[in-house]
Amino acid sequence: MSITQEMxxxxxxxxxxxxxxxxxxxxxxQAMLEAERCLECKKPKCVEGCPVNIDIPGFVSKMKEGxxxxxxxxxxxxxxxxxxxxxxxxxxxxxxxxCILGKKSEPISIGRLERFCADRERExxxxxxxxxxxxxxxVAIVGTGPAGLTAASDLAKAGHSVTMFEAxxxxxxxxxxxxxxxRLPKAIVKEEVEYIMKLGAELKVDxxxxxIKTLDQLEDEFDAVFLGTGAGLPKFMGIxxxxxxxxxxxxxFLTRVNLMKAYRFPESDTPIKRGSHxxxxxxxxxxxxxxxxxxxxxxxxxxxxxxxxxDELPARRxxxxxxxxxxxxxxxxxxxxxxxxxxxxxxNGVECIKMELGEPDESGRRRPVAVDGSEHVIDAxxxxxxxxxxxxxxxxxxxxxxxxxxxxxxxxxxxxxxxLEGVCAGGDAxxxxxxxxxxxxxxxxxxxxxxxxxxK
Amino acid sequence: MAYKIVEKRxxxxxxxxxxxxxxxxxxxxxxxxxxxxxxxxxxxxIPLTIADxxxxxxxxxxxxxxxxxxxxxxxKMAAGDELQDFVGPLGKASEIxxxxxxxxxxxxxxxxxxxxxxxAYREIGNKVISIIGAxxxxxxxxxDEMNAVSDELLVAxxxxxxxxxxxxxxxxxxxxxxxxxxxxxxAIGPPIMMRxxxxxxxxxxxxxxxxxxxxxxxxxxxxxGCRVNIGGETKFACVDGPEFNAKDxxxxxxxxxxxxxxxxxxxxxxxYKKGCGDxxxxx
Ligand SMILES: Cc1cc2nc3c(=O)[nH]c(=O)nc-3n(C[C@H](O)[C@H](O)[C@H](O)COP(=O)(O)OP(=O)(O)OC[C@H]3O[C@@H](n4cnc5c(N)ncnc54)[C@H](O)[C@@H]3O)c2cc1C
Ligand SMILES: Cc1cc2nc3c(=O)[nH]c(=O)nc-3n(C[C@H](O)[C@H](O)[C@H](O)COP(=O)(O)OP(=O)(O)OC[C@H]3O[C@@H](n4cnc5c(N)ncnc54)[C@H](O)[C@@H]3O)c2cc1C
Ligand code: SF4
Ligand code: SF4
Ligand code: FES
Numbered sequence: 056m057s058i059t060q061e062m063x064x065x066x067x068x069x070x071x072x073x074x075x076x077x078x079x080x081x082x083x084x085q086a087m088l089e090a091e092r093c094l095e096c097k098k099p100k101c102v103e104g105c106p107v108n109i110d111i112p113g114f115v116s117k118m119k120e121g122x123x124x125x126x127x128x129x130x131x132x133x134x135x136x137x138x139x140x141x142x143x144x145x146x147x148x149x150x151x152x153x154c155i156l157g158k159k160s161e162p163i164s165i166g167r168l169e170r171f172c173a174d175r176e177r178e179x180x181x182x183x184x185x186x187x188x189x190x191x192x193x194v195a196i197v198g199t200g201p202a203g204l205t206a207a208s209d210l211a212k213a214g215h216s217v218t219m220f221e222a223x224x225x226x227x228x229x230x231x232x233x234x235x236x237x238r239l240p241k242a243i244v245k246e247e248v249e250y251i252m253k254l255g256a257e258l259k260v261d262x263x264x265x266x267i268k269t270l271d272q273l274e275d276e277f278d279a280v281f282l283g284t285g286a287g288l289p290k291f292m293g294i295x296x297x298x299x300x301x302x303x304x305x306x307x308f309l310t311r312v313n314l315m316k317a318y319r320f321p322e323s324d325t326p327i328k329r330g331s332h333x334x335x336x337x338x339x340x341x342x343x344x345x346x347x348x349x350x351x352x353x354x355x356x357x358x359x360x361x362x363x364x365x366d367e368l369p370a371r372r373x374x375x376x377x378x379x380x381x382x383x384x385x386x387x388x389x390x391x392x393x394x395x396x397x398x399x400x401x402x403n404g405v406e407c408i409k410m411e412l413g414e415p416d417e418s419g420r421r422r423p424v425a426v427d428g429s430e431h432v433i434d435a436x437x438x439x440x441x442x443x444x445x446x447x448x449x450x451x452x453x454x455x456x457x458x459x460x461x462x463x464x465x466x467x468x469x470x471x472x473x474x475l476e477g478v479c480a481g482g483d484a485x486x487x488x489x490x491x492x493x494x495x496x497x498x499x500x501x502x503x504x505x506x507x508x509x510x511k
Numbered sequence: 512m513a514y515k516i517v518e519k520r521x522x523x524x525x526x527x528x529x530x531x532x533x534x535x536x537x538x539x540x541x542x543x544x545x546x547x548x549x550x551x552x553x554x555x556x557i558p559l560t561i562a563d564x565x566x567x568x569x570x571x572x573x574x575x576x577x578x579x580x581x582x583x584x585x586x587k588m589a590a591g592d593e594l595q596d597f598v599g600p601l602g603k604a605s606e607i608x609x610x611x612x613x614x615x616x617x618x619x620x621x622x623x624x625x626x627x628x629x630x631a632y633r634e635i636g637n638k639v640i641s642i643i644g645a646x647x648x649x650x651x652x653x654x655d656e657m658n659a660v661s662d663e664l665l666v667a668x669x670x671x672x673x674x675x676x677x678x679x680x681x682x683x684x685x686x687x688x689x690x691x692x693x694x695x696x697x698a699i700g701p702p703i704m705m706r707x708x709x710x711x712x713x714x715x716x717x718x719x720x721x722x723x724x725x726x727x728x729x730x731x732x733x734x735x736g737c738r739v740n741i742g743g744e745t746k747f748a749c750v751d752g753p754e755f756n757a758k759d760x761x762x763x764x765x766x767x768x769x770x771x772x773x774x775x776x777x778x779x780x781x782x783y784k785k786g787c788g789d790x791x792x793x794x
Binding site: 063077117222223224260261262263266267268287288289291297298300302303304306307311315316320322323324325326328399400447448449 | 536537539549554555556580581595596597598599600601618712728729731732733734736738740745750763764767768770771772775776778781782
């Protein structure tokens, strides 16, 4: 049985010196060869694995005919941001995991094909959409991450007058401030946002709901509201030395690099400490992105410190492999207990303790327990904390009645409706930190709900 | 988005006032809050306190001191020019209630944020005693404005060129030792001045509030870059503050974190000067 086409990539020793994209994308020949492998199953398992149920055999079949225009049309019926998803979806856990070919050989590289179609369309120039007949209804979208963008796009297509409010100076949420350029070029996100504006949606950046206007005010001014405010509040560990100079949250580090372009300092005005020995605490995608960014900023040594073992690393395998190729050191079964203080309150190493895996915990993963007396110091001048985020409560300021869980996530029903009438929510703000595609799925669901609500 | 500079004035050397057209920000602004601006695509996001706002005219007043690249570049802009970004109002508003006698202390450019607070305290019937200070008379800003909103105005200059010869802290101490009951002190200025005021008021059991100015990025609680230590707890100044009880503040940490990018700030300024010539009149 044939195996999957390898993704062409920038060589590791080159890419650690730039922020350009690592995965270069299939050539047309490769894309055709890969598409040919698909069996176009009658009951395609892969579709069940995709949170927005893209008609995968449908688009692949168009690709086989060489009809990329129709292929992207099929994809876009259910996925607004295919160029993004094709790059950052955890495909190996979703569509590709269930692909029937995966049982005996390798699954179809669905994400790569999706990316190919989207990139092909973009290169050819996306056609301007037909703007729908106005319904006269006004919808506010708060937050412009994948959830908000998807909801905005669907609601604008339905003819509603859509206004997007974004706290930062650029739309895109984590796609802009978090995920680095070398994994997701910002130009792609910008084009997606422009497309949504061509649908007639308005974008107000620099607009923090909860400060400049309250949610209550939005409810008065609009017929419906969607909250896609994400989970942007960084967690810290609460250990000694965490406020020292040189300790960053992954959010701050990545925001400086991505949103503020600190990697181009001093051409851009925002500085970042580049560091020579960088420690990143955590094992998810965010940790990988931070570590690989630090490497590109020129650190001599970058390590991931993670308290469980390689098997439990929550990041995508591909990202872990890429990180390893780029020389990131994995210090597994290690937990920081204290950050040591050097001159002028700066970081001078991290004291860690060795861990071993004990009995499984609630999450089913084996619980890490500290090994007594195994404390040791790792050299470091920069520490980046990437142990998770929770929803940012600023949106609730000055408004009443929105029900939230003890963890700060917004409570919604299956249709995406919150405890307030006419207010829906979705994405990380509801689930806690999750994935791009699940946020999009939630945005889509909420758009349907709002559309029904407004047509009543 | 673009935000127009509708007025620009130099108050004293290196300190400028600007009115920025931002009607929605003006409509929501309250004393104690700040904005974050960005001049252009390559610009850094810098926080500045809201010095005043006019809801009818739709503008917000900022007063800033030339420090490094961004504030120097801003100083070269003129009425009619536009800023790329102007986000606000950010931070918690000051809790201004009727409590009796309030002493407002402003040092240097810190007089600017004190001004709307003095006015607000006065408007609701407090007795307002203001103490303002600068290195010398020619650097003192907003004296007339402060006079108009204070029951009593005291001035201190480091060199004695106006008012008390010495620091604002001397005047604070005199008031605390005097007969009048002081119910609250609000001090805003350079961290070193706020730390000194905190030191002076500490033995007196008078509520003392300071406004902290750590380095910020987003101003919405998303990056944690602005974290400060308040009574042993980590807080984010942009959402939990910027005002805190002076006795709880770890000023050493604040001051050390403010110096984190000193080397990069110099580099940025040098690059800017090279590209432009320090005395150039380009925008
Ligand atoms: C570094 C990093 C790497 C990641 N890598 C992957 C990956 O490879 N694959 C994957 O599937 N997922 C990945 N994720 C997760 C994924 O990015 C998120 O799950 C997804 O972006 C959530 O989308 P969202 O629309 O819910 O929120 P967000 O993308 O967080 O967007 C929320 C937006 O709302 C704005 N906002 C918040 N509050 C307000 C307010 N009060 N007023 C106005 N605007 C407001 C914020 O500024 C932000 O722009 C990663 C996340 C990070 C941080
Ligand atoms: C809540 C708040 C309110 C403020 N209000 C005022 C005000 O009303 N008027 C005024 O003149 N200044 C104010 N500041 C300080 C002002 O933000 C800095 O002077 C400005 O950022 C300096 O930028 P620069 O590029 O000109 O100088 P740089 O050369 O970059 O820095 C000069 C010094 O300013 C501080 N600084 C640098 N970058 C930042 C940043 N992003 N955020 C905060 N501080 C920084 C550092 O201590 C640095 O040493 C305020 C700061 C905060 C946090
Ligand atoms: S959107 Fe994601 S899960 Fe769905 S088909 Fe594309 S890559 Fe797979
Ligand atoms: S399961 Fe695999 S082979 Fe079958 S349609 Fe989906 S991608 Fe093609
Ligand atoms: S400035 Fe980012 S959290 Fe305060």
